[in-house]
Amino acid sequence: MLAASAFFAGLVFGIGLIVSRMVSPAKVLGFLDLAGRWDPSLAFVMVGAIAIGVVAFGWARKRSVTLLGTPMLLPQAGAVDGRLVGGGALFGVGWGLAGFCPGPAVVALGAGQPKALVFVVAMLAGMLLFEFTERMRARAKAPVPIQTAQPSRDARC
Numbered sequence: 001m002l003a004a005s006a007f008f009a010g011l012v013f014g015i016g017l018i019v020s021r022m023v024s025p026a027k028v029l030g031f032l033d034l035a036g037r038w039d040p041s042l043a044f045v046m047v048g049a050i051a052i053g054v055v056a057f058g059w060a061r062k063r064s065v066t067l068l069g070t071p072m073l074l075p076q077a078g079a080v081d082g083r084l085v086g087g088g089a090l091f092g093v094g095w096g097l098a099g100f101c102p103g104p105a106v107v108a109l110g111a112g113q114p115k116a117l118v119f120v121v122a123m124l125a126g127m128l129l130f131e132f133t134e135r136m137r138a139r140a141k142a143p144v145p146i147q148t149a150q151p152s153r154d155a156r157c
Contacts, residue, residue: 001068005068013103017104017107018107018111020045022042023104023111025099025100027042027099028042028100032095032099057074060072060074061074098119099115100115100116100119105123
């Protein structure tokens with residue numbers, strides 16, 4: 001049941017991205033082109049998504065389990081730091097250059113758009129690089145085990 005629900009939710013999400021034309025880099029870049037021929041139609045898509053999200057998260061916060069009985073795992077708000085701001089800026093630059101963000105890129109890849117393949121490969125490479133650097137940071141911060149001298153087997157008191 002869980003897999004079927006996840007498939008259905010992904011299908012609805014993908015169809016929504018196609019209907020709103022979020023999978024079209026030209027449409028997205030037109031929305032981002034404030035100084036040129038600006039296309040504000042995606043703003044309505046975003047406002048609609050935010051409104052649904054606010055209601056859904058408000059309802060979900062009151063629950064401890066999902067409708068399917070699994071634990072309700074909601075993100076916890078964290079501090080706004082340099083890593084968050086830098087990541088957001090990098091995301092925005094990538095979105096502005098490519099006209100894709102991760103969800104629409106995967107849908108566009110499924111639709112056979114060649115530009116989406118380049119974006120998805122670059123996105124996966126970035127994710128792997130992030131995981132690698134996080135593991136290296138964790139290792140660098142890990143305490144070094146203290147080795148204690150073991151008594152010699154020949155030591156006699």
